Amino acid sequence: PPKKERGNKKLAKEMAMCRTVLAELEAHDEAWPFLLPVNTKQFPTYKKIIKSPMDLSTIKKRINEGVYKSKDEFTADMRIIFNNCETFNEDDSPVGKAGHSMRTLFEARWLELNPQ
Numbered sequence: 001p002p003k004k005e006r007g008n009k010k011l012a013k014e015m016a017m018c019r020t021v022l023a024e025l026e027a028h029d030e031a032w033p034f035l036l037p038v039n040t041k042q043f044p045t046y047k048k049i050i051k052s053p054m055d056l057s058t059i060k061k062r063i064n065e066g067v068y069k070s071k072d073e074f075t076a077d078m079r080i081i082f083n084n085c086e087t088f089n090e091d092d093s094p095v096g097k098a099g100h101s102m103r104t105l106f107e108a109r110w111l112e113l114n115p116q
C-alpha cells in the first residue's frame with residue numbers, strides 16, 4: 001500500500017496504544033492531581049512558574065482531535081505533566097508523591113508496550 005496509507009495505519013495503532021495507557025493512568029488511585037488542568041485561581045503562582053501546563057484530559061483531547069503525529073509527541077506531553085509536578089510540588093507532599101508514582105507507572109507500562 002502507498003506510503004501515506006501505511007503511515008496512517010501505523011499512527012492509528014500508536015494512538016490506540018496511547019489511549020490504552022492513558023485510560024490505565026486515569027483509572028489509578030493517584031491520578032487525581034493530574035486529571036484536569038491545574039486551576040490557576042486556586043493556585044495563582046502556577047501560571048508564572050509552569051510555562052507548559054499539561055494534564056490527562058488535555059492529552060485525551062489531543063489524541064481524539066488528531067493533534068499527535070507520533071507516539072513520541074504523546075510521551076512528551078505525558079512527561080510534561082510529571083516534570084511540572086516536580087517543579088511545583090515538594091517530593092514529600094501528597095501531590096509530589098502521586099507524581100512520582102504516576103511517572104513510574106507510566107514509564108514501566110510504556111516500556112512493556114514498546115520493547116526497546
Ligand SMILES: Cc1ncccc1N[C@@H](C)c1ccc2c(c1)OCCO2
Pocket residue numbers: 032033034038039042043085088089095
Ligand atoms: C498537579 C498539581 N500541581 C500543582 C498544584 C495542583 C495540582 N493539582 C490539582 C488538581 C490539586 C492538587 C492538590 C490539591 C488541590 C488541587 O486542591 C486543594 C487540595 O490539594
